[in-house]
Amino acid sequence: MKNAEIKSPQYARSLIEASLDPLVTISTMGKITDMNEALTNLTGISREQLIGTDFKDYFTDSRKARKVYKEVFAKGFVIDSPLTMRDSKSTDVLFNGSVYKDGRGKVLGAVVVARDITERKRIERQLIEARVFAELAASMAELAKTKAEGATRYAESAMKAKQQFLSNMSHEIRTPMNAIIGFTKVVLKTDLSAEQKEYLIAIKMSGDSLIVLIDDILDLAKVDAGKMSFEKTPFRMTTSLAVMLKLFQTKIQEKNIEIVSEYDIDIPGVLMGDAMRLHQIFINLISNAVKFTNEGKITVCARLLSEDAEHATIEFSVTDTGIGISKEKLGQVFENFQQATSGTSRLYGGTGLGLAIVKQLVELQGGTITVKSEVDKGSTFSFNLNFQKTNGEAELEVELIELDKEIKNIKVLVVEDIPLNQLLMKTLLDDFGFERDVAANGKIAIEKLKAGSYDIILMDLQMPEMNGFVATDYIRNTMQSKIPIIALTADVTTVDLEKCKAVGMNDYISKPVDERILYSKMMALVKKPAPEVKKARDKNSNEVKTSTRCIDLGSLSQRTRKDPSLMKEMILLYLDQTPTLIHAMKQSFNDKDWNGLHMAAHTLIPSFSIMGIHVDFENMAKKIQEYAIAQRQAEGMDEIVLQLENICLQACKELQEELKELKMQTYAT
Amino acid sequence: MQHNRIKIFLVDDDALFLKLLEIEFLQETDFDIKTFSSGELCLDNLSYHPDVVILDYLLAGIDKTAMNGIETLDKIKSLKSDIQVVMLSAQDKIDVAVSCMHHGAFDYVVKSETAFLRLQKIILNILKTKKTESELKWYMERM
Numbered sequence: 149m150k151n152a153e154i155k156s157p158q159y160a161r162s163l164i165e166a167s168l169d170p171l172v173t174i175s176t177m178g179k180i181t182d183m184n185e186a187l188t189n190l191t192g193i194s195r196e197q198l199i200g201t202d203f204k205d206y207f208t209d210s211r212k213a214r215k216v217y218k219e220v221f222a223k224g225f226v227i228d229s230p231l232t233m234r235d236s237k238s239t240d241v242l243f244n245g246s247v248y249k250d251g252r253g254k255v256l257g258a259v260v261v262a263r264d265i266t267e268r269k270r271i272e273r274q275l276i277e278a279r280v281f282a283e284l285a286a287s288m289a290e291l292a293k294t295k296a297e298g299a300t301r302y303a304e305s306a307m308k309a310k311q312q313f314l315s316n317m318s319h320e321i322r323t324p325m326n327a328i329i330g331f332t333k334v335v336l337k338t339d340l341s342a343e344q345k346e347y348l349i350a351i352k353m354s355g356d357s358l359i360v361l362i363d364d365i366l367d368l369a370k371v372d373a374g375k376m377s378f379e380k381t382p383f384r385m386t387t388s389l390a391v392m393l394k395l396f397q398t399k400i401q402e403k404n405i406e407i408v409s410e411y412d413i414d415i416p417g418v419l420m421g422d423a424m425r426l427h428q429i430f431i432n433l434i435s436n437a438v439k440f441t442n443e444g445k446i447t448v449c450a451r452l453l454s455e456d457a458e459h460a461t462i463e464f465s466v467t468d469t470g471i472g473i474s475k476e477k478l479g480q481v482f483e484n485f486q487q488a489t490s491g492t493s494r495l496y497g498g499t500g501l502g503l504a505i506v507k508q509l510v511e512l513q514g515g516t517i518t519v520k521s522e523v524d525k526g527s528t529f530s531f532n533l534n535f536q537k538t539n540g541e542a543e544l545e546v547e548l549i550e551l552d553k554e555i556k557n558i559k560v561l562v563v564e565d566i567p568l569n570q571l572l573m574k575t576l577l578d579d580f581g582f583e584r585d586v587a588a589n590g591k592i593a594i595e596k597l598k599a600g601s602y603d604i605i606l607m608d609l610q611m612p613e614m615n616g617f618v619a620t621d622y623i624r625n626t627m628q629s630k631i632p633i634i635a636l637t638a639d640v641t642t643v644d645l646e647k648c649k650a651v652g653m654n655d656y657i658s659k660p661v662d663e664r665i666l667y668s669k670m671m672a673l674v675k676k677p678a679p680e681v682k683k684a685r686d687k688n689s690n691e692v693k694t695s696t697r698c699i700d701l702g703s704l705s706q707r708t709r710k711d712p713s714l715m716k717e718m719i720l721l722y723l724d725q726t727p728t729l730i731h732a733m734k735q736s737f738n739d740k741d742w743n744g745l746h747m748a749a750h751t752l753i754p755s756f757s758i759m760g761i762h763v764d765f766e767n768m769a770k771k772i773q774e775y776a777i778a779q780r781q782a783e784g785m786d787e788i789v790l791q792l793e794n795i796c797l798q799a800c801k802e803l804q805e806e807l808k809e810l811k812m813q814t815y816a817t
Numbered sequence: 818m819q820h821n822r823i824k825i826f827l828v829d830d831d832a833l834f835l836k837l838l839e840i841e842f843l844q845e846t847d848f849d850i851k852t853f854s855s856g857e858l859c860l861d862n863l864s865y866h867p868d869v870v871i872l873d874y875l876l877a878g879i880d881k882t883a884m885n886g887i888e889t890l891d892k893i894k895s896l897k898s899d900i901q902v903v904m905l906s907a908q909d910k911i912d913v914a915v916s917c918m919h920h921g922a923f924d925y926v927v928k929s930e931t932a933f934l935r936l937q938k939i940i941l942n943i944l945k946t947k948k949t950e951s952e953l954k955w956y957m958e959r960m
Contacts, residue, residue: 271956271959275956278956279952282952703930704837707837707840707841707933708840709844714840717836718833718836718837718840721832721833721836722833724832725831725832725833743881744881747875747877747881750875750907750908751830751831751875751907753907753928754831754833754834754907754928754929755831755833755834757929757930758833758834758837770907773907773908
């Protein structure tokens with residue numbers, strides 16, 4: 149490009165005209181003197197009409213426009229001043245201007261550029277809208293989440309309430325049933341006419357079936373709540389099946405039917421699994437078979453399906469020659485409260501829960517259950533379950549020890565608040581030939597324990613004044629007694645059984661008490677020395693200790709969500725770090741090393757609240773820190789340092805003990 | 818909502834407090850936690866690029882030659898200025914807090930029982946700020 153061209157006025161003019169931004173020159177009086185094409189396009193007014201008019205009149209806010217061009221003349225320039233044009237679209241512009249002078253520096257006028265920023269404003273608006281929209285969407289999502297969480301919580305609490313209700317009901321029903329069945333058994337042992345005996349047996353059987361019903365309902369509730377759990381203990385399949393078949397012996401003799409068992413000898417001797425639940429499955433299936441069969445036989449069969457190095461799959465079946473189930477009804481037999489025909493329940497009794505439970509029990513253990521049936525010919529229920537193989541020995545099952553009248557020098561303490569149950573236990577124990585004593589609640593029991601000596605305690609759980617848990621805890625930890633304790637519980641939810649074990653009870657019996665089981669369990673505990681109870685504290689601890697403990701692990705256990713291994717880690721860290729800090733604090737205090745003292749006290753401060761040590765000590769440490777920062781020795785400082793040392797040492801000691809207990813807990817779980 | 822877990826460094830020479838914080842953070846699933854017992858170790862691992870560093874103010878409580886919190890903070894900010902740092906201290910002192918903020922910390926939290934809750938809130942704020950910033954950047958680039 150040549151110089152001459154740049155200087156050419158024609159060239160400059162064409163550049164100005166080409167600009168898309170409106171360009172105007174105005175006189176010092178604010179009159180328009182010249183403009184480019186863009187301005188005429190924007191205003192829609194011709195060049196001739198524009199020249200000589202007031203510049204400010206072309207803006208919506210003419211006073212502001214006037215101020216802006218005045219500023220141009222006053223300062224010599226103005227940059228990006230926002231204004232709105234008075235045109236059909238109210239175009240937003242940014243106003244830039246500067247003065248121009250003649251050769252002698254006299255101001256002749258100003259050149260003004262008005263940049264159209266409509267597009268930019270539009271994008272800005274969109275940005276704001278988009279952001280508002282995004283925030284709205286986020287808050288809506290948040291709201292939906294809160295709602296969903298609320299619904300989940302609600303459902304969970306409803307489930308809990310249901311479980312609690314059933315557990316309470318079970319307790320309320322079991323307590324009187326315990327008395328009814330127990331006393332019926334007692335009366336049955338007396339001299340009775342044949343008629344009386346028959347009536348009493350009817351009462352007892354009704355009671356028994358009511359208890360079964362309650363158990364069934366509780367089991368289903370547990371399945372619903374996802375709380376059904378299965379044990380994995382070694383057991384002997386042959387013994388397990390034989391014991392169970394024995395239970396039906398009397399019934400079968402009454403009905404004049406036969407029971408046959410076919411047992412595959414290839415099934416490994418000892419397997420890992422839940423023998424109790426297997427019993428439950430079989431009892432439900434066999435009692436169904438017995439119920440619906442009037443002649444013929446019932447075949448119970450166990451067959452090894454497959455086996456590998458670690459597992460064995462066994463197929464079990466129960467076949468009867470009873471009334472059978474029609475094809476249409478076959479699909480529904482495993483549903484809750486279903487019997488094949490509504491008529492059958494009136495004829496044969498039962499609630500229709502049994503098969504529903506069986507199905508759940510089989511499926512929750514990863515098995516399947518099927519049924520084949522033909523009306524008037526009979527039915528076959530078969531299911532398969534997978535068991536882990538083991539080299540271990542089967543745990544000793546509670547063998548039913550026959551009453552041995554030789555052992556009579558046993559002294560029993562019965563802790564039970566309900567007079568009916570007290571009387572029943574007395575009768576049973578008298579029958580065993582044991583000496584017995586009764587306490588109406590935990591408090592009385594403890595007094596009696598202090599006064600006399602006993603061989604075993606039968607402890608009810610729910611009692612006024614002091615319940616069974618508290619009493620046991622006191623006996624184990626405060627009295628340091630290892631006397632065997634059997635819990636008597638009407639409430640058979642798993643939660644309570646865990647609690648029984650946790651406070652140090654040796655065993656439990658659910659009410660109504662089966663006298664043979666009671667006898668067996670008592671004998672098992674009295675004969676051999678009671679096993680070491682895990683919660684019992686060793687060495688010479690005494691009662692005062694608990695009350696003066698300086699630590700409180702409540703907050704720590706809450707923050708670790710009661711995870712014993714995390715608690716252990718935290719305690720170990722404290723035990724590791726604190727003595728060093730105490731040493732550093734003492735050392736730097738003696739050496740007047742203020743910085744060191746500051747650091748040590750500072751690091752010590754958070755540990756007090758973590759271990760639940762009283763806030764006074766935290767404040768003492770803070771005081772030390774302040775003195776240290778101020779670099780001066782204050783009166784009583786040595787006393788504070790000493791106190792801090794003592795409290796930390798005591799905390800360490802208590803935490804050591806806590807640690808021991810946590811270790812036992814983690815072993816136990 | 819946020820699929821990437823939030824990477825957090827916890828730096829404290831007080832092993833007890835550090836562990837407790839770690840436990841509390843690990844109970845929330847959205848955090849990816851790394852703990853360091855000194856500022857030096859934290860700096861050595863900055864390549865891992867944490868979203869947030871929670872830094873003890875003192876850091877020299879046990880080892881007196883160790884780098885202190887403010888030095889560590891400065892170093893982090895000079896190496897990777899977009900990492901947000903929250904300072905922790907047992908000291909409830911305004912001037913300490915102000916000095917932390919002057920050195921570019923995002924916030925300051927006193928070590929107390931509620932420290933974890935506060936930290937959680939602050940981290941949420943940091944994420945919010947970050948999100949808004951990147952959103953703004955996105956729009957600015959398109960303008």
